[in-house]
Each structure stands twice: as C-alpha cells, then as structure tokens.
Amino acid sequence: MKTLNTLALAVTLAFSSTGFAADAAKDFTQINSKIDAMVTKSFPAGEGQDLSRLKQDETQKTCSVRANQPTGAEASEIIAREKQNIKYPASGNLMGDWKNGEKLTSSGFGMRIGVIAPDPVAKQKGGNGGNCYACHAVSPKEVAAGNMGPSLTGYGKYRGTSAEVVRYTYEKIYNAQAFVACSNMPRIGHNGILTAEQVADITAYLLSPESPVNQ
Amino acid sequence: MPLKPSTSHAKEKEAIALGEGLFWRRHGSMDFACASCHAADGQRIRLQPLVNAYNKEDITKTMTNWPTYRVSHNLVRNNEHRMWDCNWQMRLPDIEYGSDGAIALIAFLTKQAENGKLNIPSMKR
Numbered sequence: 001m002k003t004l005n006t007l008a009l010a011v012t013l014a015f016s017s018t019g020f021a022a023d024a025a026k027d028f029t030q031i032n033s034k035i036d037a038m039v040t041k042s043f044p045a046g047e048g049q050d051l052s053r054l055k056q057d058e059t060q061k062t063c064s065v066r067a068n069q070p071t072g073a074e075a076s077e078i079i080a081r082e083k084q085n086i087k088y089p090a091s092g093n094l095m096g097d098w099k100n101g102e103k104l105t106s107s108g109f110g111m112r113i114g115v116i117a118p119d120p121v122a123k124q125k126g127g128n129g130g131n132c133y134a135c136h137a138v139s140p141k142e143v144a145a146g147n148m149g150p151s152l153t154g155y156g157k158y159r160g161t162s163a164e165v166v167r168y169t170y171e172k173i174y175n176a177q178a179f180v181a182c183s184n185m186p187r188i189g190h191n192g193i194l195t196a197e198q199v200a201d202i203t204a205y206l207l208s209p210e211s212p213v214n215q
Numbered sequence: 216m217p218l219k220p221s222t223s224h225a226k227e228k229e230a231i232a233l234g235e236g237l238f239w240r241r242h243g244s245m246d247f248a249c250a251s252c253h254a255a256d257g258q259r260i261r262l263q264p265l266v267n268a269y270n271k272e273d274i275t276k277t278m279t280n281w282p283t284y285r286v287s288h289n290l291v292r293n294n295e296h297r298m299w300d301c302n303w304q305m306r307l308p309d310i311e312y313g314s315d316g317a318i319a320l321i322a323f324l325t326k327q328a329e330n331g332k333l334n335i336p337s338m339k340r
Contacts, residue, residue, distance in 0.1 A: 028235075
C-alpha cells in the first residue's frame, strides 16, 4: 500500500506542473534590478511612447520575480491589496446592459501605442474592448475563442443571478487578482482598460437569462 | 546548421539569464509578460496556437525558421520584429531593435532551442 501511495504521489507531482516547464520554482529576485535597468535602456522615450507602462506596481513585481508562483504569504498580500482596489459603478448597479457587454466582449481594440503601429486615432473614439474571446469561450455562436481561460458558455445558466453571484462576477472581471494571486487575467477594471460601468455590462452579458451566453 | 548559442563569455550567460527574467516580467495595463501566453502547452489566443518556450520541440520548431516570410505582412521579417510585435500586442511602448532587452530575449529563446537545426527559407502566418 505504501508503495502504491508513493507511486500515486510521484504521478501527481509529475503532472502537476504545466507542460515542460516542470523545473524548480523560478526566482528572479537577485537579478531584478538588472532586468529593470535593461528595460529602461531598451524602450527609448519619444513620440507616441508611454514609458509609465513599464513601471511595475507591487503586484506585478512580485508575480514577475516569482514567475507567477508567489509564496503563500505573498499571495495573501496580493489578494488583500487587490480586493481593496475594486471600485463600483456610481449607480451601484452591477448588472448593466448585456447588449453593450456583448460588444465589449468581442472587441479586442485599444491601447496599442508606439510609432510603428499605434491604434488609429479615429477608431479610438469607440473606446477599448475587453478582448474576452482571446482567452475565453463565451457565446455558443462564436467559435473562434481562445482557451487560456475557462469556458464561460452557459455561465449564468448554471449560477443564477443572486446578489452574491452578481457581485463575485463583477469583482472577478474588475480585478481577477483579488481572487487568484498572479492570475494571467488582466485586471481589466483596476488597470483602466474598461470602466466600472462597462464591467457591469459584461457582468450582465455573462449572467442575464436573455443573453446569448445562456441560451 | 544547428543553433549553438555561445555561453563562453560571462556577458552571454548573463544575457540569457536576463532574457528569461524579462520573459516573465509583467507590465503595462494588460499585466502581460511573454510568459502569459508562451509558458504552457496547448494554448491559443482565439484560434492562434501559441508556442511554449519551455517545450523543447515547440520552441525549436519556432526558433529555427527565422527570418521568415510572414503571409499576413507580405514581407520577410526577422526575430527582432517578432519581439517588437509581441511587445506591441502587450500594449507596451516600442522595444528598440538591437537593444539589450530584445537581444536578451532572443538569446534566451535561442538557448531554449539549442541544437535545433536551422530550417529556412520558411513561411509563417
């Protein structure tokens, strides 16, 4: 039995890491100041550049030097900090307009800068998209969906629209790291990609019984 | 011709190490690093499959066929352009061609594909 347990453990360990990245936990703390100096030198200032985007906040710093595997204490710190960062629409309504949420979910437009190929100024007036399909399946009608995040098809059908579910969904979209430290998902509301009202629109798109997501 | 990144000089070793560090550096409003998309098997953005830099076969297939004819650009592009393109997609400022950062990233990726046989001319999306 003991042998069997040992074998089971070995198998679990072998499959618990992603792909071939199964080597020991990475830690770039020792070389981080050199990495920062290299970044400063490699992205020159100039027309159309926004170098403030290279300046990391505390969460980005921790996730970078730990290669997205923070220690337990670091993870708790990130989650506590990011929870405090969540803001809500002035109306207090977390279920917005699902039809607008549908548009925001499929649009990947916005925030590309630099001089080589910045987003066209005329198109910027339409605002940023949420680019959800890059990583998530959402509406059953859209087949060209990425797979880096879980499928959200039928999201509302299985969860209902209780106040707790609405609040969790809104907060998760607004700031994914308030739940999972070093999550790959951008902190869409916190980082200003979408407004609080727009996050509420996407919340409605995922949860509303009328939304195509739940048909 | 196999890819044989030299590590005989301390600065060459350092470039590979710093390149890996930069590969994991999360920044910008998207919180992205190269690793956000390129450190696990079987991932896709929409329908576009993504290379895993830690999968020897995967990264070797990619690194051995630059420069490449990019069908979507109608031009031959080099690896430096790909570094710029990825950073641009991450909504970062333009990374300078030939900068220490771009070279360090390519040094790291080439090291991951060590001994892969050069396979050009080639064509990519």
